[in-house]
Amino acid sequence: MDSIYTLNNCRITCNKPGSPVYTKISFPVHCGLFTELETEEFIFHFNLNGEIIRARLKSRDWVHPHEWLKRTDGNDWVYYSTGGYTGVFEATGEYYLPNLQYPTNNLLGGRPFARKEVKYLVNHWHEMLVKTYRNLDNCPEEIEMFFQQTISNSPEILAEKASHLFSIIxxxxxxxxxxxxxxxxxxxxxxxxxxxxxxxxxxxxxxxxxxxxxxxxxxxxxxxxxxxxxxxxxxxxxxxxxxxxxxxxxxxxxxxxxxxxxxxxxxxxxxxxxxxxxxxxxxxxxxxxxxxxxxxxxxxxxxxxxxxxxxxxxxxxxxxxxxxxxxxxxxxxxxxxxxxxxxxxxxxxxxxxxxxxxxxxxxxxxxxxxxxxxxxxxxxxxxxxxxxxxxxxxxxxxxxxxxxxxxxxxxxxxxxxxxxxx
Ligand code: SF4
The missing domain is CATH 3.20.20.70 (Aldolase class I)
Known part of the structure; x- marks a missing residue:
């Protein structure tokens, strides 16, 4: 069951039910259960361990509201672009093109990570999260716990977790x-x-x-x-x-x-x-x-x-x-x-x-x-x-x-x- 909290200018949907099926469709459908934090400035998604998994800005300089950043279990940020819808589906079988930050063989990619707003989000999401929390008062217990957990999963901790995963396998x-x-x-x-x-x-x-x-x-x-x-x-x-x-x-x-x-x-x-x-x-x-x-x-x-x-x-x-x-x-x-x-x-x-x-x-x-x-x-x-x-x-x-x-x-x-x- 999801629970929705609206506090100041911030909306938090805990245990938001995403799609249980991976579908190929031309608008973003996110799969799984996650928690969504939405403010006037951004939308962040966190998994059931309180780790950030997706993010996008709501400002006008964000290229398209259907585009977003995803953080993988290997702690890479991947930018999903629509590719202007020109031939992305025909070429890849998917509606969204993953743009990666490391060398790869993609013929279609743009350079989203060179864009100011994308760099900003990758580098500052945690500060934005902390600032949002500080601006709230009298949080219900569930929300207090949500912020404690998500804030503790800082970029450094997430990098350590990825290294731990690599060491396991x-x-x-x-x-x-x-x-x-x-x-x-x-x-x-x-x-x-x-x-x-x-x-x-x-x-x-x-x-x-x-x-x-x-x-x-x-x-x-x-x-x-x-x-x-x-x-x-x-x-x-x-x-x-x-x-x-x-x-x-x-x-x-x-x-x-x-x-x-x-x-x-x-x-x-x-x-x-x-x-x-x-x-x-x-x-x-x-x-x-x-x-x-x-x-x-x-x-x-x-x-x-x-x-x-x-x-x-x-x-x-x-x-x-x-x-x-x-x-x-x-x-x-x-x-x-x-x-x-x-x-x-x-x-x-x-x-x-x-x-x-x-x-x-x-x-x-x-x-x-x-x-x-x-x-x-x-x-x-x-x-x-x-x-x-x-x-x-x-x-x-x-x-x-x-x-x-x-x-x-x-x-x-x-x-x-x-x-x-x-
Ligand atoms: S067999 Fe080994 S070296 Fe050859 S393409 Fe596959 S992974 Fe690469």
Whole structure:
């Protein structure tokens, strides 16, 4: 039950019920239970642990009332812009474009963090919160507690909490699967294995860790520590990321055990958010190592499972140029296996990434279209293809023309992959 307080020029809605479903809609719909603090100057949202999660100013210099800042569990501020509604949905599958403060491969981004009012909000939200509290008198007990808690979650404390989260899971997650957009990247990370198999030369998100599985004991310890870390706010989560870069290479038994245990320990069945989603990365090798029975057993576990595979290219010259140690033949076989799995398993969706850059051999695009267009008899709604720009930190809308051409020709849902960390 929400409770609304109006004090001086400030309105506080405790336990405001947001949407229990992540919807793709052209006006902002915020999910989960949160507390909203609104004054003449700003609107802030806090999660069930009293940590700020969203903010926007109400002044006229704020570009659009539908745009807002979100703070992630990794303590990054992300600016969600409408992108002027020009092609953002077609390019990303979402109505709002996340603008990030760290180097990424987004082609569409503007520079919202260079704007005075955005910088001001990122740097001064806590002062604004304290000032609002000081201007109030005779606060009801619930409101007094709300301010005590939210004020104690200062920027320094929130940064420490993010570091604590990274220490629980072993390190910061340098990249989340593109499918995590379906839950606005609001997921609990659980490291079931570290590193990846290929260490491709082009990859900017890899680490030096050879692929290593985590023991059951370490996973169980993480689960208990994560449960404590998320505290009351765990109710706002119904999604899991099984890290790190090739969760699918983890032994099938350990993979299934991790999903089942996380589902139980995080009480996903009682989440405020309706549908459980599981996200992980896979590789050509780990995909081909899985048997049909492994996929069947995964399919019957709770939730929708999204597995994202980095195919990158089915052109041999391109694979060699980017230093991906695979043969074009293996990539093609993996692509067809993906189609098969997507057709036969209702709770599994395997998505695939291809690289996207102006300087690639022509055959990269020709061979890719053979797969995503010519080999498909019909347009399919499932099994998204993500085109991942190779260049970091060089937004260039001019490349959207090439992207749109590929998207139009593709018979699979095709989007840009914006690399986002946790
Ligand atoms: S693209 Fe994937 S497999 Fe290749 S180095 Fe990066 S994380 Fe590893």
């Amino acid at each position: 072993g390190n910061r997650i340098s990249v989340l699967p593109p499918d995590a957009r379906h839950v606005d990247y609001n997921l609990i990370p659980l490291t079931i294995s570290r590193g990846c198999l290929y260490k491709c030369r082009f990859c900017k998100v890899k680490n030096n860790t050879p692929f290593t599985e985590q023991s059951e004991k370490r996973i169980d310890t993480q689960l208990m520590r994560l449960k404590k870390f998320y505290g009351l706010n765990i109710k706002n989560y119904n999604a899991l990321f099984l890290g790190e870069h090739d969760g699918l290479q983890t032994s099938p038994v350990l993979l299934r055990r991790s999903i089942q245990k996380a589902y139980e320990i995080f009480h996903f069945a009682d989440s405020y958010i309706n549908e459980t989603c599981i996200f992980l990365f896979g590789s050509v090798t780990s995909l081909q190592n899985c048997s049909e029975s492994d996929f069947q057993k995964l399919d019957i576990l709770p939730g929708k499972k999204y597995i994202n595979i980095g195919l990158e290219s089915c052109d041999q010259e391109t694979l060699e140029r980017i230093g991906k140690p695979l043969k074009a033949r293996q990539v093609k076989e993996a692509f067809h296996l993906i189609q098969d799995i997507n057709e036969h398993f209702s709770s599994l969706e395997i998505t695939a990434n291809f690289i996207f850059d102006e300087n690639l051999p022509e055959n990269h695009y020709i061979s890719m279209l053979e797969l995503i267009r010519d080999s498909q008899k019909h347009v399919k709604p499932k099994g998204s293809i993500y085109l991942s720009p190779l260049k970091f930190d060089s937004p260039a809308r001019k490349h959207l023309f090439a992207f749109n051409r590929l998207k139009t020709l593709s018979r699979l849902p095709t989007y840009l992959y914006i690399i986002q960390r946790l």
